[in-house]
Amino acid sequence: MNSRLFAIIRKEFIHIFRDPRFLTITIVMPLLMIFILGYAVKLDINKIPLVVIDHNRTADSRAFVNKFINSGYFIIQSRMDNTGKIHDLFKKRNAKAALIIPTDYSENLKTQLSTKVQLIIDGSNSNTASIIMNYVNMITASYSQEINLHYIQFPLNIEPRVWYNPDMESVNFVIPGLVAIILMMICALLTSITIAREKETGTMEQILVSPVNPIEIILGKVIPYVILGFIDGALIVFIGWFWFHVPIHGNIFLLAFLSVFYLYSALSLGVFISTLANSQLIAMMTALVITLLPSLLLSGFLFPISSMPLVLRAISHIVPAKYFLVIIRGIIMKGIGISYFWQQILFLFGLGTLLLILSRSGFKTKLE
Amino acid sequence: MQKILYLIRKEFLQVLRDKAMLRIIFIVPIIQLILLGYAVTTDIKRIPVVFCNLDESAMSRELISEIKHSGYFLINYYEKDPQKIRDYLDTGKAKIAIIIPIDFSGDLQRNLHPDIQILVDGEDSNTSLVALGYVSNIIQAFSKEQFRDKLLGNPQQARRIHLIEPLIRVWYNPNLLAKNYMVPGIVVMLLTIITTILTAMGIVREKEIGTLEQLMVSPIKPYQLMVGKTVPFAALGLLEIAVAIIVAKLWYNIPILGNLGILTLFAIIFMFTTLGLGIFISTVAKTQQQAIFMAWFILVFGIIMSGFLFPIENMPKFLQYLSYANPVRYFITVVRELFLKGSGITYLWKEGLIMLIFGVTIITLSAMRFQKRIK
Numbered sequence: 001m002n003s004r005l006f007a008i009i010r011k012e013f014i015h016i017f018r019d020p021r022f023l024t025i026t027i028v029m030p031l032l033m034i035f036i037l038g039y040a041v042k043l044d045i046n047k048i049p050l051v052v053i054d055h056n057r058t059a060d061s062r063a064f065v066n067k068f069i070n071s072g073y074f075i076i077q078s079r080m081d082n083t084g085k086i087h088d089l090f091k092k093r094n095a096k097a098a099l100i101i102p103t104d105y106s107e108n109l110k111t112q113l114s115t116k117v118q119l120i121i122d123g124s125n126s127n128t129a130s131i132i133m134n135y136v137n138m139i140t141a142s143y144s145q146e147i148n149l150h151y152i153q154f155p156l157n158i159e160p161r162v163w164y165n166p167d168m169e170s171v172n173f174v175i176p177g178l179v180a181i182i183l184m185m186i187c188a189l190l191t192s193i194t195i196a197r198e199k200e201t202g203t204m205e206q207i208l209v210s211p212v213n214p215i216e217i218i219l220g221k222v223i224p225y226v227i228l229g230f231i232d233g234a235l236i237v238f239i240g241w242f243w244f245h246v247p248i249h250g251n252i253f254l255l256a257f258l259s260v261f262y263l264y265s266a267l268s269l270g271v272f273i274s275t276l277a278n279s280q281l282i283a284m285m286t287a288l289v290i291t292l293l294p295s296l297l298l299s300g301f302l303f304p305i306s307s308m309p310l311v312l313r314a315i316s317h318i319v320p321a322k323y324f325l326v327i328i329r330g331i332i333m334k335g336i337g338i339s340y341f342w343q344q345i346l347f348l349f350g351l352g353t354l355l356l357i358l359s360r361s362g363f364k365t366k367l368e
Numbered sequence: 369m370q371k372i373l374y375l376i377r378k379e380f381l382q383v384l385r386d387k388a389m390l391r392i393i394f395i396v397p398i399i400q401l402i403l404l405g406y407a408v409t410t411d412i413k414r415i416p417v418v419f420c421n422l423d424e425s426a427m428s429r430e431l432i433s434e435i436k437h438s439g440y441f442l443i444n445y446y447e448k449d450p451q452k453i454r455d456y457l458d459t460g461k462a463k464i465a466i467i468i469p470i471d472f473s474g475d476l477q478r479n480l481h482p483d484i485q486i487l488v489d490g491e492d493s494n495t496s497l498v499a500l501g502y503v504s505n506i507i508q509a510f511s512k513e514q515f516r517d518k519l520l521g522n523p524q525q526a527r528r529i530h531l532i533e534p535l536i537r538v539w540y541n542p543n544l545l546a547k548n549y550m551v552p553g554i555v556v557m558l559l560t561i562i563t564t565i566l567t568a569m570g571i572v573r574e575k576e577i578g579t580l581e582q583l584m585v586s587p588i589k590p591y592q593l594m595v596g597k598t599v600p601f602a603a604l605g606l607l608e609i610a611v612a613i614i615v616a617k618l619w620y621n622i623p624i625l626g627n628l629g630i631l632t633l634f635a636i637i638f639m640f641t642t643l644g645l646g647i648f649i650s651t652v653a654k655t656q657q658q659a660i661f662m663a664w665f666i667l668v669f670g671i672i673m674s675g676f677l678f679p680i681e682n683m684p685k686f687l688q689y690l691s692y693a694n695p696v697r698y699f700i701t702v703v704r705e706l707f708l709k710g711s712g713i714t715y716l717w718k719e720g721l722i723m724l725i726f727g728v729t730i731i732t733l734s735a736m737r738f739q740k741r742i743k
Contacts, residue, residue, distance in 0.1 A: 021661055024665070025661070029665065032669070037672065039687050040673065040678045040683050041678050045681075047681075064532070090539065090540075091705065091709050093701075108530075111530075114531050114532075114533050115531065115533070116532075116533055116534075118534075118537070119534050119536045119537070120538075120539055121538045121539065122539060122540060123540050123541035123544055124548070124549055124704060126546045126549055127494070127498075127546065129538055129541070129544055130498055131501070133501070133536055134498070136534050137505055138501075138504070140532050140534045141508055143532060144532050147530065148529055157481055157482070157483045158483075158484055158504055158508070159483045159484065159485045160487075160488060161488065163488065164490050164491055165491055165496075166490060168490055168497060170494065172491075172493075173492050284660065297403070297408065298407060300492075303408055303409055304409075304492065306414040306415065307411045307414065308406055309406050312406055312407055326460060329491055330458075330460070334491070336458050336459075340458060
């Protein structure tokens with residue numbers, strides 16, 4: 001291997017290991033993130049505190065209430081006689097839903113085709129509220145069927161089946177996503193800062209007047225971060241599998257191979273930013289705005305792109321993390337092969353090359 | 369007192385003169401608020417769905433059109449070959465597949481209870497769960513319709529059948545809009561980030577360029593210096609929150625039911641914490657870059673553990689306990705409750721008290737550390 005290139009790589013590694021902040025960002029931060037996010041990101045809900053206001057007070061109404069408790073989704077927070085205090089309980093955040101059974105419940109149940117019970121849900125968190133709504137519909141429908149078992153069955157059955165993640169574990173979704181975020185952070189953010197630092201301290205000029213050519217400089221600066229990125233990515237996937245039991249359905253070597261394309265585009269982005277910025281602070285701010293935020297928000301990492309307005313959906317098409325998320329989740333969760341990823345590979349490769357060409361011209365002007 | 373006023377004036381002049389700074393303080397947060405409000409959403413809309421209708425009768429087409437017109441499923445594919453359904457889910461082209469079996473309407477007529485198969489891409493478990501709920505509800509409603517029609521023809525049996533139907537009402541956010549919950553949270557995030565970082569950077573910058581030493585040899589006492597350094601940022605923080613509330617109201621139409629005076633009071637209490645944190649960071653960091661790194665590190669975890677995105681009550685117990693030590697958690701609760709429920713001080717005083725204790729403790733400890741450093 002080219003010894004000049006090798007020397008730059010060595011120098012860069014020494015820089016990294018000497019600066020405790022860099023190590024914090026590259027190793028400690030990802031580890032903390034994976035543990036906290038792995039545990040914290042749980043959007044599935046159970047033990048919803050429920051207030052029961054049973055005006056009927058019969059064996060029938062109690063049986064119905066028991067159905068709610070036995071579902072495992074609700075726990076009874078309190079029982080009350082009137083509806084006047086529901087606001088109070090919701091505002092104290094002691095309950096999230098109130099079940100009101102009317103006085104004539106048991107009578108209606110014997111004589112009417114349809115008996116109404118009322119449910120009030122605290123809607124302030126819309127996501128929680130819509131999940132509670134689904135639970136309520138499910139419980140009442142299955143109870144209706146149960147008490148009429150001798151006479152009817154509903155005319156058609158719904159047979160839902162969940163693929164790829166049958167236990168609906170959010171960890172399985174979040175941890176592969178985290179790989180994309182951390183890689184982007186390390187590659188784009190750190191590369192741009194390290195190149196900007198050389199500019200700021202004036203050492204870039206020293207390197208430029210030395211017999212090293214620009215390509216060697218860029219490669220030398222970038223390769224250590226590729227290696228760090230790989231180590232981090234492998235670490236996250238390993239912890240996800242070992243600690244959080246995220247099943248890996250696909251080929252891990254294919255994932256490693258395809259990560260190269262993502263790293264390529266992320267690093268090119270970092271190099272590109274460094275040609276725009278002259279100081280570390282500006283490099284960092286720019287990197288935050290154009291790499292990290294879009295990777296977090298517009299990639300589908302946590303929030304569904306399909307629910308966003310048109311403008312944001314359009315912008316999401318140029319976010320590299322979006323394409324890598326398809327790849328990594330596809331391989332880890334769905335176990336699908338390379339034939340599904342041509343579009344993604346092409347985009348990542350194209351974007352990386354485009355950015356490199358742009359930043360090369362930026363670099364050259366600085367040389368003269 | 370006079371000296372403090374001079375310092376405050378100087379700090380304001382410095383901020384107002386710096387165009388880049390002003391941009392960071394006012395324009396960037398507004399852009400963030402507008403972007404984040406749309407991007408940070410748990411709404412489930414436009415779920416791509418593939419229909420595999422093996423029946424092709426009027427009835428199955430009616431069911432499909434019911435699902436299509438529910439408003440949640442705007443992207444539709446039709447596939448004749450059930451073998452190819454897997455491909456739609458594998459590629460992510462569709463998130464849900466609905467398979468209507470052969471002779472569905474005939475079986476329905478003959479009371480054979482046909483199965484409708486729903487395949488869900490479970491990758492994003494939250495989206496899948498909600499989407500599955502939507503589909504099941506629509507099919508169930510359709511099923512009930514059919515059932516009723518049949519019963520009307522058989523009054524004898526109708527008398528024996530009794531169904532329970534929930535009447536669901538949603539309070540505080542009847543249309544279940546994610547933005548009503550998220551935007552108040554974003555307001556809190558902006559205030560937290562801006563006041564912490566500005567305070568830390570403001571002091572560290574003086575350190576870096578050496579003017580802090582000049583201030584120290586002047587007849588200003590350390591506490592005066594600190595007050596002079598923090599009061600302007602507190603004022604900017606309040607201004608910031610005012611701008612954010614105006615954007616929330618005018619741009620997003622977020623209902624603000626609570627008393628804005630109480631909100632201001634809580635914001636001031638909360639800023640003791642963020643300003644204190646800023647001072648603390650400034651005593652540890654030597655350069656602005658270190659300050660940003662530190663602030664960023666602390667804030668990321670403060671935000672994750674605040675309930676801003678992920679409900680705390682769903683977290684495992686030890687993280688829940690940990691979150692009690694996070695002041696952001698209390699402020700975010702207060703702001704959301706104030707906005708959406710209009711809760712008054714009777715419901716929020718506990719949070720206020722805890723925030724006050726946190727704030728006073730943090731700012732006192734940081735101030736002591738700051739004084740020691742200066743001497």
